[in-house]
Amino acid sequence: MEALIFGPLVRIVQAALAxxxxxxxxxxxxxxxxxxxGREGTFKLFGGRSWRQLPYAWLLGMLLPVxxxxxxxxxxxxRKSGISGGTxxxxxxxxxLFNPISVxxxxxxxxxxxxxxxxxxSLTIVTAIGVLWDWMYPRNWLEPESLPPTPYGLKRVAxxxxxMCEQAVSPTSFYILLGILGVGxxxxxxxxxxxxxxAGAEDLSAPLTMTAVATLAYVTPMTAIVQVASMFQHGNSxxxxxxxxxxxxxxxxxxILWSVVTFGVKRTLAWFLILxxxxxxxxxxxxxxxxxxxxxxxxxxxxxxxxxxxxxxxxINVLESSWKSVKDACVGENVVAGIxxxxxxxxxxxxxxxxxxxxxxxxxxxxxxxxxGMRRDIVxxxxxxxxxxxxxLVLASIGGCYLYxxxxxxxxxxxxxxQAELNSAVGGSHWDEVAFLIPQQEDWAHKLxxxxxxxxxxxxRFQEMRLKVFLSKLxxxxxxxxxxxxxxxxxWSKKVNLxxxxxxxxxxxxRLTD
Amino acid sequence: xxxxxTTLFIKRxxxxxxxxxxxLCMVVLLLGVGGCRGxxxxxxxxxxxxxxxxxxxxxxxxxxxxxxxADGVIESKAPSIEQELLDLLEWxxxxxxxxxxxxxxxxxxxSTVVLLAKQIEKGTGEGRSIKDxxxxxxxxxAVKTLQQLCETEQARLDxxxxxxxxxxxx
Numbered sequence: 001m002e003a004l005i006f007g008p009l010v011r012i013v014q015a016a017l018a019x020x021x022x023x024x025x026x027x028x029x030x031x032x033x034x035x036x037x038g039r040e041g042t043f044k045l046f047g048g049r050s051w052r053q054l055p056y057a058w059l060l061g062m063l064l065p066v067x068x069x070x071x072x073x074x075x076x077x078x079r080k081s082g083i084s085g086g087t088x089x090x091x092x093x094x095x096x097l098f099n100p101i102s103v104x105x106x107x108x109x110x111x112x113x114x115x116x117x118x119x120x121x122s123l124t125i126v127t128a129i130g131v132l133w134d135w136m137y138p139r140n141w142l143e144p145e146s147l148p149p150t151p152y153g154l155k156r157v158a159x160x161x162x163x164m165c166e167q168a169v170s171p172t173s174f175y176i177l178l179g180i181l182g183v184g185x186x187x188x189x190x191x192x193x194x195x196x197x198x199a200g201a202e203d204l205s206a207p208l209t210m211t212a213v214a215t216l217a218y219v220t221p222m223t224a225i226v227q228v229a230s231m232f233q234h235g236n237s238x239x240x241x242x243x244x245x246x247x248x249x250x251x252x253x254x255x256i257l258w259s260v261v262t263f264g265v266k267r268t269l270a271w272f273l274i275l276x277x278x279x280x281x282x283x284x285x286x287x288x289x290x291x292x293x294x295x296x297x298x299x300x301x302x303x304x305x306x307x308x309x310x311x312x313x314x315x316i317n318v319l320e321s322s323w324k325s326v327k328d329a330c331v332g333e334n335v336v337a338g339i340x341x342x343x344x345x346x347x348x349x350x351x352x353x354x355x356x357x358x359x360x361x362x363x364x365x366x367x368x369x370x371x372x373g374m375r376r377d378i379v380x381x382x383x384x385x386x387x388x389x390x391x392x393l394v395l396a397s398i399g400g401c402y403l404y405x406x407x408x409x410x411x412x413x414x415x416x417x418x419q420a421e422l423n424s425a426v427g428g429s430h431w432d433e434v435a436f437l438i439p440q441q442e443d444w445a446h447k448l449x450x451x452x453x454x455x456x457x458x459x460x461r462f463q464e465m466r467l468k469v470f471l472s473k474l475x476x477x478x479x480x481x482x483x484x485x486x487x488x489x490x491x492w493s494k495k496v497n498l499x500x501x502x503x504x505x506x507x508x509x510x511r512l513t514d
Numbered sequence: 515x516x517x518x519x520t521t522l523f524i525k526r527x528x529x530x531x532x533x534x535x536x537x538l539c540m541v542v543l544l545l546g547v548g549g550c551r552g553x554x555x556x557x558x559x560x561x562x563x564x565x566x567x568x569x570x571x572x573x574x575x576x577x578x579x580x581x582x583x584a585d586g587v588i589e590s591k592a593p594s595i596e597q598e599l600l601d602l603l604e605w606x607x608x609x610x611x612x613x614x615x616x617x618x619x620x621x622x623x624x625s626t627v628v629l630l631a632k633q634i635e636k637g638t639g640e641g642r643s644i645k646d647x648x649x650x651x652x653x654x655x656a657v658k659t660l661q662q663l664c665e666t667e668q669a670r671l672d673x674x675x676x677x678x679x680x681x682x683x684x
Contacts, residue, residue, distance in 0.1 A: 465611030
């Protein structure tokens with residue numbers, strides 16, 4: 001019984017924490033659309049009623065760092081700006097799939113050609129949905145509501161801040177909450193490990209199973225790209241990994257229900273069925289041709305363990321493990337963004353309670369001609385401010401890559417530290433600690449590859465192969481520790497150590513027995 | 515605000531029919547995936563390392579020599595001997611990386627075996643037999659080079675007093 005309560009709760013908290021950074025970015029973008037670009041500016045940004053709507057929606061979606069929850073307030077603003085339903089859905093489905101950090105990560109984990117095909121696949125999907133949906137339901141947009149212009153200066157900055165607070169307590173937060181609850185529903189109905197055998201390369205039903213599961217799941221772009229890459233490395237079904245990327249990252253329960261309320265059940269079913277049909281067609285199409293060469297196809301994967309209940313019936317120490325899992329999910333950026341999100345929501349709630357007539361926002365939007373005319377600073381038009389902010393967001397996420405992927409010297413320190421911790425954990429049979437350390441070690445190993453790639457010093461093929469050997473042995477150690485097989489774990493721990501030393505020495509250009 | 519929206523949402527949902535909830539039920543039914551037992555350690559090893567996986571580069575080199583010399587008359591633990599030849603060629607870079615051989619040793623065979631693997635894969639796709647495949651230009655030389663590398667490496671390890679390569683002696 002404990003497993004059925006705490007398992008879903010853990011998954012909900014993990015999803016909520018993971019969503020925080022991209023959710024805050026979503027509120028920021030929605031506030032920029034509302035208070036800086038305005039209705040007309042947002043309408044123009046997405047190409048108006050021209051043929052450019054869909055390519056623009058795809059391009060902006062690829063560049064802006066939001067997830068499938070953070071995109072809901074943005075879609076709401078697009079709706080209020082008179083943008084067509086097809087374009088809104090196209091943007092809503094593309095924006096969560098990729099962002100500069102996740103694309104970079106993906107480039108080093110899987111074949112670049114495959115990632116290119118996945119990007120092209122996403123363009124095909126949004127174009128198909130947008131064109132078909134707009135054709136089936138013409139004139140599906142709202143007349144844009146009029147908004148007073150935002151005056152420049154500090155008032156403009158304050159208006160964006162207040163708008164972010166309003167977004168945090170707007171009806172869209174209800175759908176965001178539902179999206180996160182969907183993760184709990186999944187964990188409630190999926191016992192631990194049930195999906196481990198659902199993505200085999202030969203399993204024709206793998207993309208179908210993935211469609212059913214991923215629709216309810218909430219996945220951040222970064223998590224999705226790591227899971228997709230993991231499936232590539234293990235030779236799992238490529239069709240299933242594409243389905244996971246599109247359905248898992250792009251769709252969630254909250255987004256679907258937002259669409260149901262905004263567009264109606266039939267129209268939502270229409271785009272959803274088109275989406276499923278196109279995704280499945282592409283998935284089955286790429287399954288064979290993109291299957292990686294020279295990879296022994298594994299019939300199991302751990303990529304979806306995070307969607308299932310972490311505990312089975314009869315698991316012991318559930319409460320203790322749950323607390324540990326939540327603590328592990330409290331990583332720096334998620335906690336900082338979570339605190340920020342909490343503050344936005346609190347201020348938004350206070351504003352709604354204490355200022356129901358929105359006098360503060362009215363004050364911020366009031367233009368004082370006399371004082372504005374006397375000022376000597378250069379007045380930048382809203383379009384320039386919006387362009388600088390949106391481009392700034394993209395540049396910041398590119399700049400963030402350099403922070404997220406530190407230089408090799410720093411990564412090596414982390415790897416060595418974790419390796420020592422891992423040895424100690426295996427030696428002491430601390431299986432929970434091992435289960436926590438191995439994914440971290442894998443993550444740092446991938447960060448080393450991306451960090452070197454970013455700094456124009458990519459690993460050579462010999463180093464890549466040594467890393468591959470290290471990671472494959474690390475995975476075998478993980479399996480041995482999952483089975484709590486001490487003898488097997490000790491054996492693989494030694495092999496991991498040797499592979500790690502060899503990898504490290506390949507980076508130095510030395511070898512073990514010189 | 516959220517409470518108001520909840521009421522609005524439920525009302526709207528009822529008005530629109532309960533298709534959304536039916537859809538949810540369908541999703542739940544679709545999730546009737548059986549079995550929740552993951553593979554154990556031995557099964558994991560079998561999945562990652564097929565029966566014809568050589569433990570070391572030395573074993574891979576010996577096996578390649580045998581296949582090339584046997585003129586097609588040889589048994590295999592792989593689905594076919596053609597498949598084993600292809601797999602061995604594809605695995606060589608990884609097996610060298612899993613040994614104590616140097617980067618220079620790795621570079622001397624890496625690009626050749628990658629190219630050969632592509633040619634053998636094309637040949638197996640065209641239905642060519644093992645007798646035909648082992649005549650692929652460059653295969654004999656590559657196998658010979660690999661064998662020499664392994665002999666040199668073994669001699670080096672012997673001189674260092676390591677009777678078995680580090681990867682076997684773990």
